[in-house]
Amino acid sequence: MARHSYDKAMYRLTTILTMLGNGERVRPPELAQEFGVTVRTIQKDLFERLAQLPIERQEDGSYLLTTQYRLATGPRTDETIVLELLASLVGQVHPDYRNTIKRILRGQPLARQNFHIELGFEDLEGHLDTFYLLKKALDYRQSLQFRYTTKHGKTGDYRADPYRLANFDGFWYLMARDCADSKLKTYYLKSMENVRVSQSTYSIDQATEKAIQDIYGTTLSNVWFRTDRYHVTLKAKGDAMRYISRNPAKNMEILEEHSSHLLLRMTYHRDLEVLSFVKRWIPDITIEDNPQLEQKLFCQVETYLEGRA
Template sequence: MAYKHDYDKALTRLRIILQRLNDGESLGVKELAEEFNVSTRTIQRDFNEKLVSSYPIYQENKKWKMQDGFKIEKIRDIDDKIILDILEKITDGIGGTFASKSKKLLSKIKNEDHNPIYAKLNIEDISDKISDVNIIEIAIKEKKEIQCNYTLENKDTYSTTLKPLKIVNYEGFWYLVALNNDEIKKYYLKDLTNIKMTKETFEVENKIDELLDNSISIWFNQYTEPFEVKLYANKWTSKYFKRRPLPMQSIVSLHEDGGMEFIIKITHEMEILPIVKYWIPHLHILEPKWIQDMLEEDIKEFSDF
């Protein structure tokens, strides 16, 4: 008689089933249902909807088996496999040479061709900047200055020396965060050219990670003390801010109509204005009034246009 275990998570159940199949066991639905104290329908759904689509598993004489010759050699945990599937789809979204190289790297870890996960990510392709990114990465790690040219929006180009801190991605676009005359500045990565690493080294306070973690967009400002913005999201949008909270977000109150009031901390008004504009009319600025005034002015200017 099989021992019953109180496995309260489906992921734990899937992991154990997958491991036992990988070890060469033949598993019956009824026996598994008794062991995990769930219905036979639940176990059958585990196989049909979650495992068969990802692994060469088949049923023979009412027993589930792993195809002969197939082994999960490097991945012993289904959690790891799911994470790798997601990473693969993220790199697909970037596209270009970067995606093809990353897929080759992931294929050394995975041993399957089919990925059951799909992600639609609009990330800028920087495959043509791989050599420049490599130089910047080394300079960041070794704390060495770089010399480069930077092209402004008006197409004027100037030469500058930077102390690179981080390569970052905001809203799908790539930037270099660097020190210029001891001031943190952001540079659109594709507008940096003729990048050369110098022998000059630099020291920097390790505050950039905290600054980036608390930022919402590339508009963050290191010199402005974070201030609060209070917003109201109606029932149509509140669920999205619950699922994926903004950095420094805290809920003030939940309304009976399904809406919610919440607060975020920002250092620049442009960290929140584009978000509110995107969700109009379902997201409203309650405080401070001066940001709401800026929003109304932008809307008026757009209407006049």
């Protein structure tokens, strides 16, 4: 059996098994239409592939597990929480995924919406084909060729080995090793065009994988990837102190905690990261040990105020 057919059969059998395990009646004509197969195929599923289960035919032509036999259902509390969180999150990637998750989790007690989580994912409408293509290339370790427009408007052709699909601040990126200079870079998904999957495969570069773990897996969670890392000391008070103390960012370390303020150590790649963070919390955040950054901040604020005068 070809791999594609095997995967379809496994998905079909898993779905039927879940329905039976949850005490649902299954009807071959309906299942045949849902999965795009013949009624004979569904009957073969029930009486040959699932022959070890005590499946009984009902008077209305449906099939049901005997009342004395039920598969272990009733997920544990932690499993239920995970499923509910998954259902809440997945629709933010693309609206169609809401129906997909309902189909996959058919029969699970997810009718109530107990969680509301807003991560601000950008809408992938019009770019799902690219998303799926990148996922396929990742699965099979295939190199990519594509046309890309940088944030400065420069367009060029690229060849890269994909390592991750990543989401930073709600925006989707491809993390890939540029074949031209062997450097790990991030490419904004919606700026990628004419994406083609190469027939050639690549081997994971351990140095690149380690860089991903060291940089993105520990201190940083933004799109800018550079091997150089810097540190700056910040002082937080007021609202900034209250919010940061609740959940410090991955690149933020609390050095000292006082009743009136916090002293923080921020790890960053580019000055823009620090300046954006400080401007968000003005006047409750100050730069303590980097006059150059502080001067840049003064100039930006001054320019803004002059423009508003």
